[in-house]
Amino acid sequence: MRAVFLSILLCCSTAVFASPSDKELAAQPRWQALLHINPGATLRDRHRSYVDDEQFFLSESGKDDALAELVASRDALSQSGAEARCRFPARYRFLSEQLGWQDSAPFSHCSGYLEWRQAVTAKRAVLVFPAAYLNSPSSMFGHTLLRLDQGEDSAVWLSWAVNFGAVAMADDNSFFYIYRGLAGGYPGRFALVPYVQKIQEYSHMENRDMWEYTLDLDQQELDWLIDHLWELKDINFDYYFFDENCSFRLLELMEVARPGSHLLDELRFAEVPVNTVRALDEGGFISERHYRPSKAVELDNLRLLLSGRQQGLARRLADDPSLLESEAFLANSEEDQALMVTVAYRFLRLRYRKEDRTDKVAGDSFALLSAMNRLPSVTVPETVGAQPPEGGHGTQMLAASGGQREGNQDFGEISYRLTYHDLLDNPYGFLRGAQIEGVDMTLRSTESGDPKLEELGVVSIRSMAPRNRFIKPLSWYVEGGLERAWAGRRRLVRYVQGGAGASWHWGNWQPYLLSSFRLENNSGFDEFLTPGAGLDGGMLYRRGNWQWQLGSVGHYFTNDVYRYTSTFAVQWAMTRQHGLRASFEREGWRGDGDNEFKLQWRWYYD
Numbered sequence: 056m057r058a059v060f061l062s063i064l065l066c067c068s069t070a071v072f073a074s075p076s077d078k079e080l081a082a083q084p085r086w087q088a089l090l091h092i093n094p095g096a097t098l099r100d101r102h103r104s105y106v107d108d109e110q111f112f113l114s115e116s117g118k119d120d121a122l123a124e125l126v127a128s129r130d131a132l133s134q135s136g137a138e139a140r141c142r143f144p145a146r147y148r149f150l151s152e153q154l155g156w157q158d159s160a161p162f163s164h165c166s167g168y169l170e171w172r173q174a175v176t177a178k179r180a181v182l183v184f185p186a187a188y189l190n191s192p193s194s195m196f197g198h199t200l201l202r203l204d205q206g207e208d209s210a211v212w213l214s215w216a217v218n219f220g221a222v223a224m225a226d227d228n229s230f231f232y233i234y235r236g237l238a239g240g241y242p243g244r245f246a247l248v249p250y251v252q253k254i255q256e257y258s259h260m261e262n263r264d265m266w267e268y269t270l271d272l273d274q275q276e277l278d279w280l281i282d283h284l285w286e287l288k289d290i291n292f293d294y295y296f297f298d299e300n301c302s303f304r305l306l307e308l309m310e311v312a313r314p315g316s317h318l319l320d321e322l323r324f325a326e327v328p329v330n331t332v333r334a335l336d337e338g339g340f341i342s343e344r345h346y347r348p349s350k351a352v353e354l355d356n357l358r359l360l361l362s363g364r365q366q367g368l369a370r371r372l373a374d375d376p377s378l379l380e381s382e383a384f385l386a387n388s389e390e391d392q393a394l395m396v397t398v399a400y401r402f403l404r405l406r407y408r409k410e411d412r413t414d415k416v417a418g419d420s421f422a423l424l425s426a427m428n429r430l431p432s433v434t435v436p437e438t439v440g441a442q443p444p445e446g447g448h449g450t451q452m453l454a455a456s457g458g459q460r461e462g463n464q465d466f467g468e469i470s471y472r473l474t475y476h477d478l479l480d481n482p483y484g485f486l487r488g489a490q491i492e493g494v495d496m497t498l499r500s501t502e503s504g505d506p507k508l509e510e511l512g513v514v515s516i517r518s519m520a521p522r523n524r525f526i527k528p529l530s531w532y533v534e535g536g537l538e539r540a541w542a543g544r545r546r547l548v549r550y551v552q553g554g555a556g557a558s559w560h561w562g563n564w565q566p567y568l569l570s571s572f573r574l575e576n577n578s579g580f581d582e583f584l585t586p587g588a589g590l591d592g593g594m595l596y597r598r599g600n601w602q603w604q605l606g607s608v609g610h611y612f613t614n615d616v617y618r619y620t621s622t623f624a625v626q627w628a629m630t631r632q633h634g635l636r637a638s639f640e641r642e643g644w645r646g647d648g649d650n651e652f653k654l655q656w657r658w659y660y661d
Contacts, residue, residue: 075635077129078518080153081122084314089145089283090121091292091307093319105307108291113139129154136181141165144172145311147283168285173285175247177203177277182268182305182341183216184332184444187256187486195491195516197328197444198257199302199393202267202483203249203281212251217284219245219304220294243294245304248382253606262351262405266443268332271342274311284310301330305442309340329475329484330661332445334378346441350408351526352489354401356436357394358525365395370524372399373406393430399423402525444448447484450475458653468509468653470497476519478595479602479636480659481628488519488530488558488565488595508547512536519567519595521560530567531555532591541618541644542579549576554591565595573610580614588617600628632659 080086087094091105104111104118111117117124131139132147134154140147140161147161163169181202187195192573201217220243257263272280292304306318320333333340348356358366364388372395382393400423405417427433440598456468470581473494476485493523495512515534522528533553540548556569571591574584593606602625634657642649 075521077126077154078122080150081125085149085279085311086125087121088115088307088310088314089149089286090124091383092121093307095343105292105507106290107293111286111290113143113282125150135161136164141168141285144168145279145286150281150302169244172281174205175281175282176205177215178206178209178274179204180270180272180277180280181214182270182332182335183253184328185253185264186264186266186444187489187491188257188263196504199305199328199331200253201305201308203277212249213252214250215247216250216253217245217305217308218242218248218253218299219292242291243304244289244291245284247284247513247531258263262349264349264352265347266332267345267347269343269345270309270335270340272312272340273440280308281332302328306330306331306334309335309338311338327450329444329447330450332443336445344443346438346443347442348438350401350405352438353435354398354405354525355523356438357398357433358523360394361391361398361435365391366398366524369395369398370402372396373419375402376419376426377427379422389431389581393427393433396423396426396430397433398525400427405526431632442484444484446631448481448634449661451661452657452659454655456653456655458651460651461649464503466499466501466503467657468497468499470495470589470655472496477515478519479604479624479626480657481600481631481634482602483628483631487597488517490515490517490532492516507569508537510536510538512538519558519565521565523560527557529555529556530569532569540575540577541642541649542577542616544579546577546579546647548578549573556591563596563598565597567595568591568592569607571610573612575612580612580616582614585612585614585616587616587618602626602628616644618642626657633657634659645648 075083083638090294092102093105101123102119102338104121106112106118112124114120114127117127128139128143129138129150132143132150135158141164144162144165149156151161168325181204183200183201183202185198187197199220203213203217205212205213205217230415254265257265303319309318309621310316314336314625318338326389332341342409358369361369368378368383372384376399378384379396384395387395390616401422403416403420407538412420412656420577451474452470452472454468454470454472455472457466458464458468472492473496475491475493477492492512492515495510495515497509497511498504498506512534513536515532515536517530517532517534518528520528531554533551535551536548537549542548550573552571552573554569554571556567558565558567569591571589573589575585587610589608589610591606591608593604595604604625607619607621607625609617611617619642621641621643622638623640624636626634626636628634636655636657638653638655642650642651642652
């Protein structure tokens with residue numbers, strides 16, 4: 056009997072010593088993930104939660120003290136029937152597993168949570184990457200969201216979309232949105248909405264291609280993620296355009312599902328959406344990928360099956376379906392007729408996708424649809440050579456250059472770009488004709504002096520979307536910062552510049568012509584701000600790993616100063632992460648000018 060008693064005492068003692076202490080529990084990766092604490096944050100924020108909402112914490116010091124929040128959560132969740140269980144089911148699950156709580160129906164009193172949990176079920180999670188869309192400030196770098204499927208073969212319109220975004224005001228204009236997004240002026244929230252709404256928003260409404268990545272999460276990991284989403288209902292985070300954005304928050308969700316994945320360990324200056332895809336791919340989360348072309352891409356794939364004459368006729372059909380009875384239309388084969396009608400119908404639907412349909416548009420659509428039904432069916436060709444965004448170059452760049460100005464002044468340069476891509480960078484995986492650069496700095500050193508700031512580009516955005524018979528987008532650009540410019544001598548000036556126009560696509564060639572307006576603060580000018588206007592035109596050429604550009608931009612200022620810059624540049628994409636660029640530039644002004652040649656090696660990294 057004594058031996059049995061000692062054995063029982065020894066087992067109990069072992070259990071006491073084996074159970075984790077509060078401090079050990081608070082340091083576990085899943086508890087840290089449930090509180091949104093990032094081990095890769097700066098030293099000041101390393102032990103603080105990213106959540107900026109007091110409703111999320113049960114302890115007054117919970118935001119800054121994971122141990123205090125764990126103790127408060129244990130006290131609030133331990134009692135059967137506790138209301139806190141209805142609010143924090145994932146926390147309860149964590150503590151009950153760690154502390155051995157036994158309760159066969161811990162949420163029986165939580166009707167709201169149980170009803171929501173019955174509606175939100177998932178057998179599979181898919182990361183969705185809508186590609187970049189330059190005409191929307193919030194989507195210039197692309198976007199990431201999570202899709203929860205009810206099963207592998209279930210229809211996607213039955214799925215849920217998990218999205219994190221800024222809670223912006225409806226009347227905020229684009230520039231105000233960018234400013235507040237950079238400065239953290241918006242709160243950010245998770246939202247759970249039917250996925251079909253996101254398909255319409257991104258693929259149909261904004262003409263954006265979408266990449267879908269199936270995630271290798273088992274059912275238990277999915278359940279952790281979904282339970283935590285309930286805990287995040289109506290909870291505010293800080294939202295920052297470059298780092299604490301949609302992509303960063305989705306990585307936090309992955310850490311909840313699979314703690315210890317180290318997705319957030321690296322200190323990040325900018326969390327660009329494509330880097331989230333890369334992080335999940337490198338972390339072994341992605342099992343397969345699927346490309347979903349936009350309606351605009353599908354239309355273009357169909358258009359290219361027609362001759363130039365047939366494209367013109369299809370375009371006229373969209374405005375006047377009575378041409379279905381014309382001799383020009385009936386002279387074609389039934390297969391070509393079907394293709395022209397399909398192109399016309401799809402163009403009409405795309406053209407009026409954001410507008411209320413008038414009686415004429417409805418009548419024209421019906422006439423074209425009726426013709427489609429009596430003609431042979433048309434299959435949309437697959438998009439050939441679609442390039443996954445994660446296969447592109449890194450989003451940060453370091454460069455070393457050497458060159459000569461005016462034949463006798465040698466120089467060397469070091470450049471750094473925080474993000475993201477310019478027109479001559481390797482285009483694989485990026486939107487063609489798009490340039491987005493943020494914080495682009497160059498230091499130049501010559502034989503005669505110390506290193507000086509040559510350029511500090513704060514932002515440079517260019518959208519060179521080519522026009523065709525059906526889709527006629529506006530090409531535009533905006534940029535600003537500091538650069539060296541001539542005014543009696545080369546001096547550092549502050550400027551904002553932009554313009555709009557058009558570009559076209561002829562095989563590998565892409566010519567463009569834009570108006571250009573510039574506002575400059577130059578110590579060599581009498582006025583504090585001097586405006587100027589002119590033209591920005593040129594030609595882009597792409598072939599294999601080579602990118603070429605010939606262009607010129609000139610401005611005539613209100614103080615009678617005229618200045619232009621003409622450039623010929625070529626880049627060879629040596630590898631995915633390395634490029635070699637050569638450029639010749641002529642900076643001219645009234646009656647004179649300087650020539651400059653430069654050779655630059657560029658290294659891209661994440």
